[in-house]
Amino acid sequence: MNECLVPEQERPIRRAKLTTAPILLSAPLVVFLTVFFFAPLAVMLSYSVRNNEVPSVLPHLSKAIATWDGRGLPPDSVFSALALDLRSNNDSMALGEAARRLDFEAPGYRALLFKTARRLQAEQTSTASRDELTNIDARWSNPRYWLALNRATARLTPAFFLAAFDLKIDDVGHIVRVEDDRRVYLDTFLRTFQIAGTVTLLCLVLGYPIAFAITVLPRRLAAALTFSVILPFWTSLLVRTSAWIVVLSKDGVVNSFLTRLGVISEPLQLIFNRTGLYIVMVHILLPFMVLPIRSVMNGISPNYMKASASLGAHPCLGFFKVYLPLTLPGVGAGCLMTFIIAIGYYITPALVGGAGDNMISFFIAFHTNSVINWGMAAALGVVLLSAVLLIFGTFGRLLGFSRIVALK
Amino acid sequence: MRTNPISTLLSAAAILLAAQVAHASDITLVGAGGVLQDAERAVFFEPFAKEAGVTFSEDSYAGEQAKIRAMALSKNVTWDVVQLDHAEMIVGCDEGLYQKLDWSKIGNPEDFLPQAVQPCGVGAFAWSFIFAYDQDRIADGPKNWADFWNLKKWPGKRGMRASARLTLEAALLADGVKNEDLYKVLATDDGVARAFTKLDEIKSQIVWWSTGAESIERLAAGDVAVTTAFNGRVTTANQNGRHFALVWDGQMYGQDYWGIVSGSPHKDLAEKFLAFASQPEVQSKLPERIAYGIMNKKAIAMVSPKAAEAMPTAPQNLKNAIPFDAAFWAENDADLTAKFEAWRAR
Numbered sequence: 001m002n003e004c005l006v007p008e009q010e011r012p013i014r015r016a017k018l019t020t021a022p023i024l025l026s027a028p029l030v031v032f033l034t035v036f037f038f039a040p041l042a043v044m045l046s047y048s049v050r051n052n053e054v055p056s057v058l059p060h061l062s063k064a065i066a067t068w069d070g071r072g073l074p075p076d077s078v079f080s081a082l083a084l085d086l087r088s089n090n091d092s093m094a095l096g097e098a099a100r101r102l103d104f105e106a107p108g109y110r111a112l113l114f115k116t117a118r119r120l121q122a123e124q125t126s127t128a129s130r131d132e133l134t135n136i137d138a139r140w141s142n143p144r145y146w147l148a149l150n151r152a153t154a155r156l157t158p159a160f161f162l163a164a165f166d167l168k169i170d171d172v173g174h175i176v177r178v179e180d181d182r183r184v185y186l187d188t189f190l191r192t193f194q195i196a197g198t199v200t201l202l203c204l205v206l207g208y209p210i211a212f213a214i215t216v217l218p219r220r221l222a223a224a225l226t227f228s229v230i231l232p233f234w235t236s237l238l239v240r241t242s243a244w245i246v247v248l249s250k251d252g253v254v255n256s257f258l259t260r261l262g263v264i265s266e267p268l269q270l271i272f273n274r275t276g277l278y279i280v281m282v283h284i285l286l287p288f289m290v291l292p293i294r295s296v297m298n299g300i301s302p303n304y305m306k307a308s309a310s311l312g313a314h315p316c317l318g319f320f321k322v323y324l325p326l327t328l329p330g331v332g333a334g335c336l337m338t339f340i341i342a343i344g345y346y347i348t349p350a351l352v353g354g355a356g357d358n359m360i361s362f363f364i365a366f367h368t369n370s371v372i373n374w375g376m377a378a379a380l381g382v383v384l385l386s387a388v389l390l391i392f393g394t395f396g397r398l399l400g401f402s403r404i405v406a407l408k
Numbered sequence: 409m410r411t412n413p414i415s416t417l418l419s420a421a422a423i424l425l426a427a428q429v430a431h432a433s434d435i436t437l438v439g440a441g442g443v444l445q446d447a448e449r450a451v452f453f454e455p456f457a458k459e460a461g462v463t464f465s466e467d468s469y470a471g472e473q474a475k476i477r478a479m480a481l482s483k484n485v486t487w488d489v490v491q492l493d494h495a496e497m498i499v500g501c502d503e504g505l506y507q508k509l510d511w512s513k514i515g516n517p518e519d520f521l522p523q524a525v526q527p528c529g530v531g532a533f534a535w536s537f538i539f540a541y542d543q544d545r546i547a548d549g550p551k552n553w554a555d556f557w558n559l560k561k562w563p564g565k566r567g568m569r570a571s572a573r574l575t576l577e578a579a580l581l582a583d584g585v586k587n588e589d590l591y592k593v594l595a596t597d598d599g600v601a602r603a604f605t606k607l608d609e610i611k612s613q614i615v616w617w618s619t620g621a622e623s624i625e626r627l628a629a630g631d632v633a634v635t636t637a638f639n640g641r642v643t644t645a646n647q648n649g650r651h652f653a654l655v656w657d658g659q660m661y662g663q664d665y666w667g668i669v670s671g672s673p674h675k676d677l678a679e680k681f682l683a684f685a686s687q688p689e690v691q692s693k694l695p696e697r698i699a700y701g702i703m704n705k706k707a708i709a710m711v712s713p714k715a716a717e718a719m720p721t722a723p724q725n726l727k728n729a730i731p732f733d734a735a736f737w738a739e740n741d742a743d744l745t746a747k748f749e750a751w752r753a754r
Binding site for chain 2: 091092093095096099100103104107108110111114181182183184187188191245246249250251252267269271272350354355356358363366368369370371372
């Protein structure tokens with residue numbers, strides 16, 4: 001019946017406006033995100049399988065070594081190709097990139113490659129390349145270093161992804177676990193999920209009652225409470241973390257207060273361990289839990305609880321049977337947001353955590369800035385991103401994506 | 409006449425841009441931050457700018473080479489002179505990140521301690537890696553690396569540098585390795601395993617520091633009972649009223665360098681800075697500001713006796729000292745750092 005109110009000819013025009021306007025309005029953002037977010041992200045992630053550092057500096061060798069069957073030592077032609085490439089190299093920065101890539105395959109390769117290049121460029125001899133190279137360094141008669149070259153000249157490499165799971169390809173081509181003293185990522189991934197999970201749980205336990213209080217308190221008090229929850233948002237992460245160091249340290253506010261009250265005689269170790277990490281992370285992430293829950297609670301009519309009471313339910317039963325299920329979408333959204341943000345933390349764990357509390361993002365930053373192994377950083381990034389998308393997808397299925405995104 | 413608003417905007421932007429170019433400084437000098445850079449500013453940066461009649465800007469970094477590599481590779485170099493760790497200088501020199509120096513423009517190599525004269529670096533200062541504790545909290549403190557490991561006698565957290573370098577050495581020294589065998593042992597797999605086993609003994613008590621400032625702050629706050637540190641920062645803290653004890657027994661000493669980033673747009677001025685910072689009169693002022701050693705032999709004689717006492721090179725401080733082997737680390741850093749981080753995360 002209502003449809004009759006809209007004149008027939010106007011409808012298609014309205015519909016057209018509705019679809020083109022949002023596209024035009026969001027176009028600048030889409031362009032911005034593509035240029036400054038998606039494209040760089042894709043380039044960075046491609047580093048996880050890229051393997052062109054060595055072929056671009058050692059072109060003759062890359063061609064020659066492709067004919068080698070990988071058994072024993074390579075033929076003379078491969079030795080001469082390497083000598084030729086190193087002798088004619090005049091781009092030390094590019095050689096540095098290649099040397100770094102090879103050092104990842106076999107420790108010490110960086111120094112070996114530079115030493116060999118220096119010596120080859122300094123002296124021109126007529127001896128066969130095989131003898132020449134092994135005279136410079138005996139390591140050239142060890143097949144291990146040639147196998148590493150072989151792996152580093154393939155078009156694409158699985159090495160970084162394997163390493164992200166503490167695996168590697170050994171010298172006979174099998175995928176094996178890395179040595180005990182190099183295993184680190186699997187444990188770190190587990191620890192990352194465990195810390196993020198605990199923080200999420202603590203945020204939920206603390207945040208749910210706060211969100212409830214905000215919805216039922218008088219307007220003025222509720223505003224004050226909301227303000228104090230949101231306040232941490234407006235201070236930089238680094239400042240908040242440093243402030244916690246002052247508050248929680250041995251001579252800090254908390255310890256001196258408790259000592260003065262006589263509650264404790266020895267100062268408690270509240271920071272530089274897991275306890276400190278949880279305290280600081282919960283404080284920083286609490287708003288991400290409280291706000292979604294509060295927005296859902298705001299939309300729940302008090303009449304539901306009144307109705308359950310009028311049907312004779314005890315307030316406790318009413319809460320668990322009526323109120324709690326209605327707030328679940330908010331709880332889900334809050335938990336998801338808190339968990340996903342917590343997974344990416346690395347400055348806070350490094351600053352206030354204990355000796356073994358580093359999370360996986362620390363290693364991504366470490367490989368990007370300190371050791372400059374972007375392939376490794378990208379591979380870890382892809383694994384972390386996939387984990388986040390998987391969690392998001394699962395929760396999305398369970399709760400409905402619209403609820404998570406729009407906080408309906 | 410009505411002006412076109414767009415052209416007005418454009419010309420305003422052009423004026424702003426021009427003003428910015430005019431304000432851009434003539435040279436960018438990069439140090440390690442904190443009290444060290446404060447001293448460098450007073451001793452090297454400001455006097456140089458005054459003498460050369462140029463302006464300078466500063467930056468600081470924690471020694472990560474990623475930024476410098478990105479600059480050099482993209483040929484968009486905004487840093488000119490950087491303070492460099494010895495091992496990073498060796499690696500960066502191989503890889504062409506730093507310019508090969510023309511020593512005839514800097515000074516007579518004969519005037520310097522031999523280790524100060526390098527193809528890509530001029531010795532900036534000498535440091536000692538020691539450990540320190542707060543005498544206000546511990547009266548009779550640990551006296552050597554073995555004591556540093558003694559949690560029974562001196563309980564409490566241990567501040568240690570989040571880096572394989574110097575930390576593995578300290579562990580081996582604590583385990584009884586002789587000074588002269590230190591790097592021979594560290595070069596073997598068994599030696600590395602031995603260092604980690606030793607570190608395991610105190611792992612639960614370790615608090616990692618990554619900047620020199622952190623080591624001192626935590627010692628001051630009482631969050632760590634004992635901490636490894638670079639000597640200059642400890643002495644500076646004591647000058648500001650602290651009573652930290654420095655333990656020189658088993659100290660490891662090395663040098664940092666000034667280097668010029670490849671493709672620096674102000675190469676000539678950068679060379680002038682290196683020459684200025686190497687003059688004996690200039691260098692001799694550094695130990696008065698911060699207790700680090702200097703590289704020009706003529707300058708060493710000019711340092712006041714009081715400042716000389718706190719320097720890494722003072723005879724009483726050198727009694728049981730081990731030189732840091734930068735060449736060893738330039739070759740083994742990637743491997744040992746990977747193992748160190750794996751151990752640290754365990």
